[in-house]
Amino acid sequence: MAENVKKTAILETGDRILRMLECFTVDKPEWGVTELGEHLGLYKSVVHRMLVTLEHRGFVSKNPVTQKYVLGIRLFELGTIVANQMNLRTVAKPIMEKLCESTGETVMLMIADGLEGICIEKVESSQSVRYTSPLGKRVSLHAGATTKILLANLSPDKINQIISQGLEKFTEYTIVDPSELLDHLQTIREQGYCISSNDFSLGGMGIAVPIRDHTGEVIAGLSISGLEFRMVKITDDLLLQCLNAADLISKRLGGI
DSSP states (O other): OHHHHHHHHSOHHHHHHHHHHTTOOSSOOOBOHHHHHHHHTOOHHHHHHHHHHHHHTTSEEEOTTTOOEEEOHHHHHHHHHHHHHHHHHHHHHHHHHHHHHHHOSEEEEEEEETTEEEEEEEEOOOSSSOOOOOTTOEEOSSSSHHHHHHHHTSOHHHHHHHHHTOOOOOSTTOOOOHHHHHHHHHHHHHHTOEEEESSSSTTEEEEEEEEEOTTSOEEEEEEEEEEHHHHGGGHHHHHHHHHHHHHHHHHHTTOO
16 A cells, blocks of 8 residues: 555656666766667657756756767756765764763754754763754754854855844844844854854753865854753863864865
């Protein structure tokens, strides 16, 4: 029964296009319309329409010499995103585990996706009362240390988009005034870290720093998160440990 549901849920045209893309391999990087049609058992006219559609979106391109199709730059861009995220988690996890062990607090790794933040990896504190966030949960970028380190490093256009859609007030300490938030983000960029308390949840505190790739672009935020009363007395030490961990992750990703 479950197998039948899966089959009926598949979009036939989408499945054909994906099967077509799977034909492009290292051994066979170029395909003509006729040979693709014969290989897939599809009419030449159908194959041509699918290739033209893919070419329009940048997923394939036509070799002007052979008149055959090859994979396009758009697939390379998407593959790079996936590779970076997988490599990021692999590189970061053991460093995060050591940081959690030395600080006793939860360590989280977040990325910006569109206009929201997503926690893609975490190592939870073993303390009975601790701060945490579910993996994969989408959160606002204007509150919380890890998310604000990401927001501060987005383009001005994206920052304005987030502000224009409204800033939710999670606690009385959440910054919801656009001018005040922009000033706060400027400070975060200049100092290279974010320390935030009570603006997302009362009693909580976070210390976050950016992780950069080989181009210097901020690709993630690393944070130590816990209860304010435990962290406030040793903020400087926690910040130094977080900075060192993020620097190590960045260097292993090829960052400067």
